[in-house]
Amino acid sequence: xxxxxxxxxxxxxxxxxxxxxxxxxxxxEEAADSGPQWEGSVTLGASTSTGNSEVSSVTAxxxxxxxxxxxxxxxxxxxxxxxxxxxxxxxxxxxxxxANLKYEHNLSERLYAYGTxxxxxxLNAQLDLRSGAGAGAGYKLLSGExxxxxxxxxxxYLNELFAESAGVQxxxxxxxxxxxxxxxxxxxxxxxxxxxxxxxxxxxxxxEESGTPGFYRFDTTLRMNVTESFFTQFQWLFTRTAVxxxxxxxxxxxxxxxxGWGF
Numbered sequence: 071x072x073x074x075x076x077x078x079x080x081x082x083x084x085x086x087x088x089x090x091x092x093x094x095x096x097x098x099e100e101a102a103d104s105g106p107q108w109e110g111s112v113t114l115g116a117s118t119s120t121g122n123s124e125v126s127s128v129t130a131x132x133x134x135x136x137x138x139x140x141x142x143x144x145x146x147x148x149x150x151x152x153x154x155x156x157x158x159x160x161x162x163x164x165x166x167x168x169a170n171l172k173y174e175h176n177l178s179e180r181l182y183a184y185g186t187x188x189x190x191x192x193l194n195a196q197l198d199l200r201s202g203a204g205a206g207a208g209y210k211l212l213s214g215e216x217x218x219x220x221x222x223x224x225x226x227y228l229n230e231l232f233a234e235s236a237g238v239q240x241x242x243x244x245x246x247x248x249x250x251x252x253x254x255x256x257x258x259x260x261x262x263x264x265x266x267x268x269x270x271x272x273x274x275x276x277x278e279e280s281g282t283p284g285f286y287r288f289d290t291t292l293r294m295n296v297t298e299s300f301f302t303q304f305q306w307l308f309t310r311t312a313v314x315x316x317x318x319x320x321x322x323x324x325x326x327x328x329x330g331w332g333f
Contacts (some may be wrong), residue, residue: 108333110134110145113303115328124155129326142174142182148307150324165193166324180210184222195322196233196315200285202226202271204248216258222250226271228285232315242283242313246271263293273312284312293330303328 113131131148152164170188187203206224230242252267272284288308295301307324314320
C-alpha cells in the first residue's frame with residue numbers, strides 16, 4: 071500500500087508553483103549629472119612673410135557660455151600680436167588684448183539683471199589698461215528661431231590708464247551710463263550666423279578740460295560653418311575713445327579673419 075502511494079505521487083503531474091520574480095540587480099549610475107557645461111568656440115589666425123620684410127601676426131579668441139534656466143555666465147577673450155623684424159631687431163607693432171566676464175540672472179522670461187567686469191590694453195593707442203565693472207538690467211525684445219535682439223541699460227565704472235609721455239601718465243577715471251544692444255541672425259540649417267553688438271559708455275560724472283570721456287565698442291561678426299565643429303569667421307571690431315592719449319586718434323578698427331572650433 072505504501073509503495074503504491076509513493077509510486078502514484080512520483081508519477082503524478084507536477085502542480086503549478088507560483089513564479090517568483092527576483093528583483094533586477096541595481097546598477098550604480100555611471101556618473102552623477104554635473105549640470106550644464108560650458109559651450110562656445112576657440113578661434114585662431116596667423117600669417118607670416120619673409121624676404122624683403124619679415125612680419126608675423128597671430129590672433130586668438132575664446133567665446134564661451136554656461137546657461138541654466140535661472141542664470142547665464144559668459145566669458146570672452148581676444149588677443150592680437152603683430153611683430154616686424156628690421157635689421158635683425160624684432161619690433162612689436164601691435165599688441166591688443168581684451169577680456170570680459172558677464173553674469174546674467176533671469177527675472178522673467180524676457181527681463182534679466184546683469185553684472186560685468188572687463189579689461190583691455192592696446193599698444194597702438196598707448197592704452198596700458200582700460201578696466202571696468204558695471205551692473206544693470208536687460209530685456210529680450212526679440213527671441214525667435216532666426217532673429218534675436220537684446221537691449222541693456224546700466225551703470226559702469228571705467229578707469230583708463232595710458233602710457234607715460236614726457237614723464238606723465240594720463241588717466242581717465244569716470245562713471246558712465248551703459249547702453250548696450252545685441253542683434254543676431256542664423257539661417258535654418260545653422261550654416262551661417264551673423265551677430266552685431268554695441269556697447270556705449272558715455273561719462274555722466276562731469277567733464278574734463280580736454281573733453282568728456284567715454285568709450286564706445288562695436289563688434290560685427292559673420293561665421294560660416296565648414297563642418298559641424300569647424301568654421302571660418304570674419305570679425306570687425308570698432309572702438310572709439312572719446313579722450314585718447316595725446317597725439318592719438320579716437321577711432322580704431324580691427325579686422326580679423328580666423329578659423330575656429332566649437333565645443
